[in-house]
Structures are given as structure tokens and as C-alpha cells.
Amino acid sequence: MAGRELGADLAGAENDRPNSASPQLSRAAVQEITETEKGGVPLNTPWTLYLDKSIRGATAAEFEANLRNIYTVTTVQSFWSVYNNIPGISDLSPKYSYHLMRNSRRPIWEDDCNRHGGTWRLKCLKKDTAHVWKELLLACIGEQWSDSVREGDDIVGLSVSIKDRDDIVQIWNNRSDLAEGSQATSKVKELLPTVNFQAEFYKPHQTHHAYEGHRSVESHQGQQAPRQFSPAN
């Protein structure tokens, strides 16, 4: 039995069929493509990781100026390559936040793509934050939310903010009008059955006291970063 190949059996059973139904690329060609792509397993969409340090009372422009684009990941490997090589949550100082945003979306409420969205805000104990962040990151890049949001809505970002006491994790969606009736927080509990969140609620971006309306959106437009794959600005 040793070394016996299932493929051989199949070929025997179906004589008229060549070795497989795979695309007609030669092994060498496949190898070449694989090498070109560096073996990366593609994500459904690119995701961009940002870092910021919050300043009390900052305007959108100040926030924007402080926002650092860490990297845009497009494959599972590039995600880990970044995750494995930046400080973990427990190494971040208070006031710092990481944001993972879909495509080249920025974690700025006033940006056009975000204006109609909001976040589910989850307050979690420090002992849970790293675990919550990692599991929710995987849920995002693995597209595990699809069945948990209402039709027409989408999960478009994830933020973690380190605070002096409890930390805040936020899940960004596209449309605040579709937040009600969404299963997003149920999904969080399914993903993190052992975690007790201290508080959770949904907040549309536009209801934030500091929300600046359309003004800053226009000022952003001119200097919008290249759509994606830009490592930094």
C-alpha cells in the first residue's frame, strides 16, 4: 500500500480521463506562477493596517496627520508577515490604536466611504484584548462576517484602542441604517465564547460629537492615497 496514489486509482477507474481535471498549465508554468506570486494565499480583498496615537480633542485633520499607514496586505502570508513583526497589543502603550481597514479605506469617519457607517464598540478587559483583536482580525481577513450582517452591509474595518483601563475594540460597518437587526455582535460571541465584554453598543459615525461633517471629506479627496498596495505615506 505504501506510496500508492489515489490518483492512480481514479485514473484506472476512468480510463478516458487524463490524470485530472485541472487547468491545462504545465507543472513548470504553475511553478512559475506560484513563485511569481510568492506562494501567497490571496485574501478576498486587500486590508490596510494603520496605527495612530490619539490626541484629546483632535480635529479630523490632526487625526489624519497622526495616522500612520503600516501596510496593505493582500495575502494570508503578508498578513502574518506584518502581524508577526509588529508589536502585539500587550506592547502598545495607552492612547495607541491599530486599525485594519478593507482596501485602502482609512479609519476616518468623515471619509466618503465611511460617512454612512458606524462601529460596534466593545469594551474589553486588558487581559482579553490581544485575544479579541487576533480573533476578530482573522474573522475579517477570512471574511467570516458575511452571514452576520444584513444584505447590503459589509464589515469594513476593525480597530483596537488601548486605554488606561479597559480597551476598546470597534468593528466598522458600511451602513449605520443596516446595523439594527445585524448579527455582528452575535458573531463576536460565537467567535469569542469565553470573553465577557464590559459594554457593547453601536454608534453611527455621524453621531460622534467630534464628527466634522462633509468639510473634511473634500479636503481629503485631493490627497487620497493611491488606491492600494502603497506601503506607506
Place this chain on the structure above:
Amino acid sequence: MSGKTKVRDIPSRRVLLTDPSQLPIDYSSTPGGTLFSTTPGGTRIIYERHELLQLRNSPLTRTPPKNLPKIAGVTSPSTTKGSPQPDSVNGQATIPEEKKCDEDPQFEMDI
């Protein structure tokens, strides 16, 4: 008058991959063979937690991307924190849910 839109679930199935080589080489296909362009509503590439974790220690992930910007204290870490948990959890895709809280190594700085 638009009547109520009838909502139907897009049929889906989960395909288990154990190795990146099982992925379709054509990126317009999803694992298991559905075609983006022909599936109603589009098909998302969905990965389960353990599939993602399996790739956590693949060679490409040991080092940061070459063009990762230098951010002092962030992408050029200044401290190495000893993790109470060894890095051995990586690749163990089958960690029971209940244990996750305890096993989670906040972060590995050993690379």
C-alpha cells in the same frame, strides 16, 4: 411600487484546504471551484480560523515585508517582551475554543 425584495441566502459550501497548493491557480476562482463572475452576488474567499493559523509560521511570515515602513517602536521594535507562552501554539489549528484565552500568545517577538 417596489414590492418587498425577497431575500434568499446565496448557497455556499465550505471547502477545507490543508495546503496552499490546493488553491486554484486562477485567482478568479475560489477554492472549491466557484467562479466569481458567475456566482450571484459574487463569491467571497472565505477562510476558517485554522486555515489562517496554519500559515502563521510559513517562511514568508517570519520576516516583515521588505517595504514595511519604519515606525520607531512599532515596525522597528525597541523592546522584546518575554512571552509567558512559547510560540509553539502556532500551527496548532485545532486548539479548542475554550482554551483560546489562555493559550493566546499575545505576540511573538522571537523572530
